[in-house]
Amino acid sequence: MKVSAHRAFRLLKELAFVRVSASKEERLAAERLMQEAMEAADEVRIEEFPVWCGKVTHQKLVVTNPYYKEYEVTGYECAASTPESGIDGEFYYAEGLQAAHLDRMKDKIIMINGRLRRADYEKIQKVGVKAILTFSGSTIDRVNETDCDIRKIREMLFEPFGDQVALNMRAADAAEIVRRGAKTMHIELKSEKYEDMSANVCAVIEGTEKKDEIISFGAHYDSVHFSTGVYDNMSGSVILMELLKYFSEHRPRRTMKFNWYGSEEQGLLGSKAWVKAHEDELDKHVLMINVDVAAPTLGQNIAPTLATEKAVGYVDALMREAGFACDVKMDIYSSDCIPFADKGVPAVNFCRFGAPGANYIHDRRDNLKSNYIDEKALDITLQQVLFFAGRVDGASVFPIEKKISDEIKKKVDEYLFKEKKA
Ligand SMILES: [Zn+2]
Numbered sequence: 001m002k003v004s005a006h007r008a009f010r011l012l013k014e015l016a017f018v019r020v021s022a023s024k025e026e027r028l029a030a031e032r033l034m035q036e037a038m039e040a041a042d043e044v045r046i047e048e049f050p051v052w053c054g055k056v057t058h059q060k061l062v063v064t065n066p067y068y069k070e071y072e073v074t075g076y077e078c079a080a081s082t083p084e085s086g087i088d089g090e091f092y093y094a095e096g097l098q099a100a101h102l103d104r105m106k107d108k109i110i111m112i113n114g115r116l117r118r119a120d121y122e123k124i125q126k127v128g129v130k131a132i133l134t135f136s137g138s139t140i141d142r143v144n145e146t147d148c149d150i151r152k153i154r155e156m157l158f159e160p161f162g163d164q165v166a167l168n169m170r171a172a173d174a175a176e177i178v179r180r181g182a183k184t185m186h187i188e189l190k191s192e193k194y195e196d197m198s199a200n201v202c203a204v205i206e207g208t209e210k211k212d213e214i215i216s217f218g219a220h221y222d223s224v225h226f227s228t229g230v231y232d233n234m235s236g237s238v239i240l241m242e243l244l245k246y247f248s249e250h251r252p253r254r255t256m257k258f259n260w261y262g263s264e265e266q267g268l269l270g271s272k273a274w275v276k277a278h279e280d281e282l283d284k285h286v287l288m289i290n291v292d293v294a295a296p297t298l299g300q301n302i303a304p305t306l307a308t309e310k311a312v313g314y315v316d317a318l319m320r321e322a323g324f325a326c327d328v329k330m331d332i333y334s335s336d337c338i339p340f341a342d343k344g345v346p347a348v349n350f351c352r353f354g355a356p357g358a359n360y361i362h363d364r365r366d367n368l369k370s371n372y373i374d375e376k377a378l379d380i381t382l383q384q385v386l387f388f389a390g391r392v393d394g395a396s397v398f399p400i401e402k403k404i405s406d407e408i409k410k411k412v413d414e415y416l417f418k419e420k421k422a
Contacts, residue, residue: 001245001246001249001250002246003242003243003245003246003382003383003386004242005242005375005376005378005379005382006375007242008238008239008241008242008375008378008382009238009295009374009375009378011036011238011241012230012234012235012237012238012295012378013368014032015029015032015033015221015234015237015238016228016230016234016367016368017029017228018223018225018226018227018228018229019221019222019223019229020222020223020224020225020265021051021053021198021222021262021263021265021266021269022051022053022196022197022198022262022263026198026199026221026222026262026263027199029221029222030046030199030200030201030221030260030262031046033201033221033237033241033260034046034201036241037201037203037241037244037258039245040203040205040244040245040248041203041204041205041244041248041258042204042205042206042248043203043204044201044202044203044204045201045202046199046200046201046202047199047200047202047273047274047277048197048198048199049197049198049199049200049262049263049269049270049273049274049277050195050196050197050198051195051196051197051198051263051266051269052078052154052155052193052194052195053077053078053193053194053195053196054076054077054078054079054152054153054191054192054193054194055077055191055192055194056074056075056076056077056079056150056189056190056191056192057190057191057192058075058188058189058190059073059074059075059167059188059189059190060073060086060186060187060188060189061073061133061167061169061185061186061187062185062186062187063091063177063180063182063184063185064088064184064185064186065182065183065184066180066181066182066183067180067182071169071170071173071177072148072169072170072173073133073148073167073168073169074148074149074150074151074167074168074169075166075167075189075190075191076116076151076152076153076166076167076168076191077150077151077152077153077191077193078152078153078154078155078158078191078193079153079163079164079165079166079167079189079191080163080164080165080189080191081165081189081190081191081192082131082165082187082188082189082190084188084190085188086186086187086188087109087130087131087165087186087187087188088184088185088186088187089107089108089109089130089131089184089185089187090107090108090109090183090184091108091109091110091111091177091182091183091184091185092104092105092108092109092110092111093110093111093178094110094111094112095112095113096113097112097120097123097124102123102127105124105127105129106127106128106129107128107129107130108129108130109129109130109131109133109185109187110124110129110131110132110133111132111133111134111135111174111177111178112124112132112133112134113135114134115134115151116132116134116151116153116157116166118156118157118417121153121157121161121164122160122161124164125161125162125164129164130165130187131164131165131166131167131187131189132164132165132166132167133166133167133168133169133174134151134166134167134168134169135168135169135170135171135173135174136148136149136151136168136169136170136171137149137170137171137172138171138172139171139172139175140172141170141171141172143170146170146363146364147225147226147363147364148168148169148170149168149225149226149363150168150225150226151166151168152266153166154266154267155267156267156417165187165189166189167187167189198222198262198263198269198270199262199270200259200260200261200262200270200271200273200274201221201259201260202257202258202259202260202274203244203257203258203259204255204256204257204258205244205247205248205251205252205255205256205258206255207251207252207253207254207255207256208251208252208253209253209254210253210254210255211254211255212255212284213254213255213284213286213398214254214255214256214257214281214284214285214286215252215254215255215256215257215285215286215287215289215389215392215393216256216257216259216285216287216288216289216340216345217240217243217244217256217257217258217259217288217289217290217291217389218240218258218259218260218261218271218288218289218290218291218336218337218340219233219236219237219239219240219259219260219261219290219291219292219336220233220236220237220260220261220262220263220264220265220270220271220292220335220336221233221234221237221260221261221262222261222262222263222264222265222266222270223265223366224265224362224363226363226364227362227363227364227366227367228366228367228368229366230295230366230367230368230373231293231294231295231296231354231360231361231366231372231373232292232293232361232362232366233264233291233292233293233294235291235293235294235295235352235373235378235381236290236291236292236293236294236381237260237291238378239291239294239378239381239382239385240258240260240291242382242386243258243382243385243386243389244256244258246386247389250390252393253393253394254286254393254398255284256389256393257285259271259274259336261274261336264292264335264336265362268335268336268338268339270336271336271338271339271340272339274339275339275340275342275343279343282340282343282344282345285340285345286345286346286398286400286402287345287346287347287348287392287398287400288336288337288340288341288345288346288347288348289347289348289349289350289385289388289389290333290335290336290337290347290348290349290350291349291350291351291381291385292333292335292336292349292351293351293352293353293354293361294350294351294352294377294378294380294381294382295352295373295374295375295377295378295381296352296353296354296355296358296359296372296373296377297358297372297373297374297376297377298354298355298357298358298372299352299353299354299355299358299359299377300325300327300352300353300355301324301325301326301327301350301351301352301353301380301381301384302326302327302328302329302349302351302352302353303315303319303326303327303328303329303348303349303350303351303384304329304330304331304332304333304337304348304349304351305328305329305330305331305346305347305348305349306330306331306332306333306337306338306340306341306346306347306348306349306404306408306412307330307346307347307348307400307401307403307404307405307408308330308346308401308403308404308405309330309405310401311346311348311400311401311403312328312329312330314399314400315328315348315388316328318387318388318391319384319388322384322387324383324384324387326350326384330405330407330408331408331411332408332411332412332415333349333351334415335349337349338412338415338416341404341408341409341412342412342413342416344402344403344404345402346400346401346402346403346404348388350381350384350385350388351381352377352380352381354372358372360372
């Protein structure tokens, strides 16, 4: 049996729907992946894990002075609610969180640029504000062609720094509010937090010779709101399925584990849960191979590697040997490789990024209608991973040392917001 990008793309088309963390669509995709994996793997199961979810039932923002206008907003999931009658406050545009802005923000309804990052949230919470506004998209977006993004205050924000009222709006509206000199506004938000279940799909092919050396494959199958995530990351998910099928017939020397992770888009929750639940076997995992984004027709291949310079040299040499164009570099990658590297398991990511103008990620344009991904391009990454996996598995002695460089360790610690050791 050979791998087939055509077959992979057919499965991708079948699963080209929005698959947000813990939704019934995410579970539907998990079940379909499990069904497909069952035909090939020695063992397949769904492993559930709890995630924080949010439900927003009411949201409102009205500028009340010096003009009166209501704007479309979406309340942050897992945010604090306002009293039913809402809150009124002075508006302040804190374009950055420098001291000069922090000094003027207290007790105001503030708007910031960009995403609500953890370090910003910490600063804002320390100052104490009435509410946080963010904006998304671009000021030239057409309303009927874009969405007012739904965002979430993640647990790594609210657990250490507390709850807060937060709303997201469109960039064009944010610009209008600032331009027209909004002084006061009225905000209402009803947002609820609750725990629900997300799931990983886990398949195993037992090795014929070195059962106790495990090569761990990963790809996340969830998507963000409004996005069918065909590029990010059903493409990687179906590539993994082809590898599973291939190795079920061409039995590997080492044990191979294939994990399709849920809730990656919410902060790598699936892989974090998996690593935690399987901590006692991690000493057997010799390498994690992650596939996150593939298939853009116009694009380029990269392989961020979380290991050592030696490993990077080895991966690069293999790509050259096979005549594959792929930029192998030592770096972290914001995906499910992180929890593995954090536990000392080296990881290689295979990705094909869309070229500028063909790289739709985390919005409604990541869909088949955008006509920017295709099976021929998907085959590029499929062939690269297949070749690489076959070579490392076929080696007498595992060619990648189980070691992570200090540079990568430091980046992983920062990524995971670990406290710096004194
Ligand atoms: Zn992704």
